[in-house]
Amino acid sequence: MKSNLLKNNGLFFLLCFFIWTQVIYLQHGSYRYFGVPLPSELKNMNIASEFNQKNVVAKAISELYKSLKDEKRPVERGNIFQNMGVSYYDLSQITRNMTFLDSAEAYYKQSIDIIPDNARFYYNLGRLNTERLNHGVAKDCYEKAAHLKPDYILALHNLALLNYFEMRDSREAKKLLLKVLSIEQNAPACNYVLGAIFEEERDYDKAIYHYTNEVTVFYNFIRGKTPIPVTRTTLEYALTHSHLKLVELYSSQQKNRDLARDNLDAYLKFEQAPGAREAAIKLFNKSWAQKYDSGK
Amino acid sequence: MKKRQKAKQQPAVVTEKKTPKNFFTPAVWLKVCIVIQFILLAWQFYPAPSTNGDDAKYFILGTAISELKGYKEIHLPKEPVESQYPIIFPAMLGVMQFFSGTFMLPKILMAGMGVLITLMCFYLGREHFRRLLIPFLFLVATASLMAEFSVILMSEVPYLLLTILALYVYQKSLKAPENKLLFCGAILLSVLPTNCRTVGLAFTGAFILSNIIAKKYRYAVLHFILFVLITIVYKSMTSWDNPYVMQLFQRNSYDPEMGYVTFSEMAGRVLANIKKYTFLIVGKSIVPQPDTAAVFWQGTISSACAFCILVGGLRLFFTPLRIVTIYLFFYFGIMFMWQEQWSSERFLVGIIPFLLIAFLYGLDLILRLFPVGNETILKKFVALIRSPEPAEPKKAAVRAVWIAACIIILLNVRYQFNTAAGKMKQSPDWRNFNSCADWVRLNTPRDAVVMSRKAELFYLRAKRKGLTYPFTHDIDKVIDVMKKEKVKYIVFDNFFWTATTARYLYPVIKSYPDQFNVVYAVKNPDFYVLEFKGR
Numbered sequence: 001m002k003s004n005l006l007k008n009n010g011l012f013f014l015l016c017f018f019i020w021t022q023v024i025y026l027q028h029g030s031y032r033y034f035g036v037p038l039p040s041e042l043k044n045m046n047i048a049s050e051f052n053q054k055n056v057v058a059k060a061i062s063e064l065y066k067s068l069k070d071e072k073r074p075v076e077r078g079n080i081f082q083n084m085g086v087s088y089y090d091l092s093q094i095t096r097n098m099t100f101l102d103s104a105e106a107y108y109k110q111s112i113d114i115i116p117d118n119a120r121f122y123y124n125l126g127r128l129n130t131e132r133l134n135h136g137v138a139k140d141c142y143e144k145a146a147h148l149k150p151d152y153i154l155a156l157h158n159l160a161l162l163n164y165f166e167m168r169d170s171r172e173a174k175k176l177l178l179k180v181l182s183i184e185q186n187a188p189a190c191n192y193v194l195g196a197i198f199e200e201e202r203d204y205d206k207a208i209y210h211y212t213n214e215v216t217v218f219y220n221f222i223r224g225k226t227p228i229p230v231t232r233t234t235l236e237y238a239l240t241h242s243h244l245k246l247v248e249l250y251s252s253q254q255k256n257r258d259l260a261r262d263n264l265d266a267y268l269k270f271e272q273a274p275g276a277r278e279a280a281i282k283l284f285n286k287s288w289a290q291k292y293d294s295g296k
Numbered sequence: 297m298k299k300r301q302k303a304k305q306q307p308a309v310v311t312e313k314k315t316p317k318n319f320f321t322p323a324v325w326l327k328v329c330i331v332i333q334f335i336l337l338a339w340q341f342y343p344a345p346s347t348n349g350d351d352a353k354y355f356i357l358g359t360a361i362s363e364l365k366g367y368k369e370i371h372l373p374k375e376p377v378e379s380q381y382p383i384i385f386p387a388m389l390g391v392m393q394f395f396s397g398t399f400m401l402p403k404i405l406m407a408g409m410g411v412l413i414t415l416m417c418f419y420l421g422r423e424h425f426r427r428l429l430i431p432f433l434f435l436v437a438t439a440s441l442m443a444e445f446s447v448i449l450m451s452e453v454p455y456l457l458l459t460i461l462a463l464y465v466y467q468k469s470l471k472a473p474e475n476k477l478l479f480c481g482a483i484l485l486s487v488l489p490t491n492c493r494t495v496g497l498a499f500t501g502a503f504i505l506s507n508i509i510a511k512k513y514r515y516a517v518l519h520f521i522l523f524v525l526i527t528i529v530y531k532s533m534t535s536w537d538n539p540y541v542m543q544l545f546q547r548n549s550y551d552p553e554m555g556y557v558t559f560s561e562m563a564g565r566v567l568a569n570i571k572k573y574t575f576l577i578v579g580k581s582i583v584p585q586p587d588t589a590a591v592f593w594q595g596t597i598s599s600a601c602a603f604c605i606l607v608g609g610l611r612l613f614f615t616p617l618r619i620v621t622i623y624l625f626f627y628f629g630i631m632f633m634w635q636e637q638w639s640s641e642r643f644l645v646g647i648i649p650f651l652l653i654a655f656l657y658g659l660d661l662i663l664r665l666f667p668v669g670n671e672t673i674l675k676k677f678v679a680l681i682r683s684p685e686p687a688e689p690k691k692a693a694v695r696a697v698w699i700a701a702c703i704i705i706l707l708n709v710r711y712q713f714n715t716a717a718g719k720m721k722q723s724p725d726w727r728n729f730n731s732c733a734d735w736v737r738l739n740t741p742r743d744a745v746v747m748s749r750k751a752e753l754f755y756l757r758a759k760r761k762g763l764t765y766p767f768t769h770d771i772d773k774v775i776d777v778m779k780k781e782k783v784k785y786i787v788f789d790n791f792f793w794t795a796t797t798a799r800y801l802y803p804v805i806k807s808y809p810d811q812f813n814v815v816y817a818v819k820n821p822d823f824y825v826l827e828f829k830g831r
């Protein structure tokens with residue numbers, strides 16, 4: 001038997017293979033493929049804070065340059081120009097270096113020259129011009145985007161805010177905001193602005209309705225349901241000011257002390273500035289004989 | 297001197313009696329090779345799937361077969377029928393997975409196949425190139441490229457084993473033409489390589505052509521008929537699509553919209569590949585070198601190896617192993633037409649023993665040319681090429697071949713020892729990728745579809761179907777694919793070896809930030825799992 005094992009190549013191979021298998025099982029038998037995830041390293045799961053980092057954007061730009069070097073097809077080059085524009089725009093926001101906006105604008109324009117019918121391209125150019133306070137140009141861009149894609153919620157949203165805050169055209173803003181909300185009821189800041197417009201028109205019931213909706217939108221944002229990318233600061237601004245407006249309206253128009261007080265409580269929860277807090281409490285106390293007491 | 301004279305005077309019968317006393321017969325050297333190869337493979341063995349993604353896909357196809365789901369890509373959302381990879385290797389894996397669902401058993405059997413190749417090389421070489429057999433066996437047993445592929449689940453090693461087995465049985469059958477069993481075996485085995493790897497078409501071509509040249513028409517005709525029959529049956533049962541043929545003519549398979557190559561582009565590709573294989577890849581396949589090695593030395597070593605292989609290949613043409621020369625010719629023909637981005641040592645695994653024997657044949661011939669003497673070098677070259685095994689080999693040439701073989705063997709062994717340690721280690725990027733997969737497995741619905749850079753590996757670990765994002769800069773197209781495939785999560789990676797995610801996926805996220813939420817993140821390098829809202 002021993003001599004057979006040594007003489008016969010096949011048997012020798014099988015013997016070696018058997019021994020080898022035992023060694024491998026001894027060495028790696030305890031190995032487990034599936035593991036448990038490492039602890040997540042983010043407290044605030046926010047895209048903007050994570051992806052708006054200089055190194056992330058710089059890597060994307062460098063990769064896009066490589067793509068551009070190899071790409072020959074005009075349409076794909078147009079898409080690359082657009083993506084480079086977006087990256088340079090981000091870089092300008094991160095570094096606060098507005099010269100990057102020049103690069104972004106040049107790339108946006110090149111991409112529009114090649115692909116003139118993409119609504120997103122005009123929307124991005126609109127954002128860039130808003131940043132530069134070229135409101136007229138920004139308006140044209142948003143309008144072009146909304147024309148190419150009538151349900152383009154981002155363009156409609158920005159156009160509405162531009163009309164209200166910069167162009168002082170409340171009528172147009174109202175029309176656009178109602179359209180945005182008909183497409184997406186959780187659109188942030190829209191209800192706050194609409195509330196302000198209705199308040200200006202002295203339609204207090206509708207104003208209260210929209211301010212209350214803005215509060216709901218914020219809590220939906222916390223649950224991850226916000227459809228429009230706005231910063232938490234913007235959302236908190238819309239929330240606190242909606243609460244404040246509700247304190248005012250429930251105190252002066254609808255005379256509901258409990259609701260006014262609830263909104264004041266909610267406002268104070270978010271507002272940290274002592275002066276603003278004091279002013280809000282003063283506003284409440286002016287309308288009600290029973291003064292505000294944070295203990296009750 | 298006297299002893300030598302005595303030995304020469306001794307009658308032949310006495311010599312025959314003395315021969316069995318020589319302990320170091322080729323069979324003993326074979327056993328030494330087998331032991332060495334097993335030791336080297338044990339040193340490099342690791343139980344996890346490799347990170348190239350292809351072995352994960354083979355394993356998934358094997359799983360589909362073992363679970364009787366058919367030959368399908370079950371990791372993709374719509375589970376399409378697999379039309380790219382031939383079925384033999386996944387079928388082997390499917391059978392193994394009946395017994396064990398882990399990677400260990402298939403990987404152990406792969407290593408066994410790797411050593412079987414050495415054994416089969418012995419049987420094939422014993423018949424045809426006795427004199428170079430021992431250095432050849434050592435070169436095969438220690439070839440680092442083959443070892444690398446013997447511890448991962450890729451079809452190269454089974455393909456190579458089937459090729460050598462087919463050649464061995466074919467040669468046996470040629471020697472015993474009356475043996476019908478050997479004839480049938482030779483025909484049956486000869487169609488297996490093509491059904492293991494599509495590049496096996498080179499073997500089919502070589503088998504048919506060499507038999508036509510040798511006027512063995514029945515081999516050529518029967519092989520062709522069986523090949524066509526199997527192809528028709530297999531394609532009818534799976535799909536008539538042939539992505540490999542398409543890929544051969546595509547400009548860039550990662551971006552199919554770039555279209556197909558023109559004749560001049562193909563000529564350019566062939567020239568570029570010839571340059572790449574001659575001055576880099578062939579050398580690295582035989583004499584492993586780190587990527588950091590000087591370009592000059594890489595080029596010099598590689599071109600010298602390529603020259604020896606060319607000469608050896610020519611020399612083999614005049615031996616009974618003519619089929620090997622034709623096979624190498626067709627094989628390189630396909631390699632040279634292949635997309636340049638994929639040209640690598642990997643594609644030479646399937647022919648590494650043939651390259652090694654051609655290399656040895658070539659080196660032996662070149663060394664025999666010197667000293668040139670009265671003849672012209674060309675005349676001597678032609679004479680040597682036509683008589684590959686001279687009765688009295690030059691000792692100096694034999695020694696030089698042995699020295700060259702020993703150096704290559706030592707370099708291969710050293711390379712294997714040096715690289716083995718790194719295989720078990722998980723680099724930080726893969727650690728974080730796996731962590732994302734673990735998180736998805738434990739925190740998402742079972743039917744969630746995940747888009748990631750390595751969908752097959754992600755499927756194995758996360759047990760969630762998925763796909764790789766399209767390589768396009770058209771953001772809306774990417775979003776459309778996500779919506780169409782009902783993608784629920786995407787993995788934003790920062791792999792060290794590729795930056796396609798930064799190139800193609802980053803602009804998508806930045807252009808539609810409202811569509812994504814970060815749900816899991818690990819740092820250094822930063823990997824994120826993002827939820828896609830798909831509105």
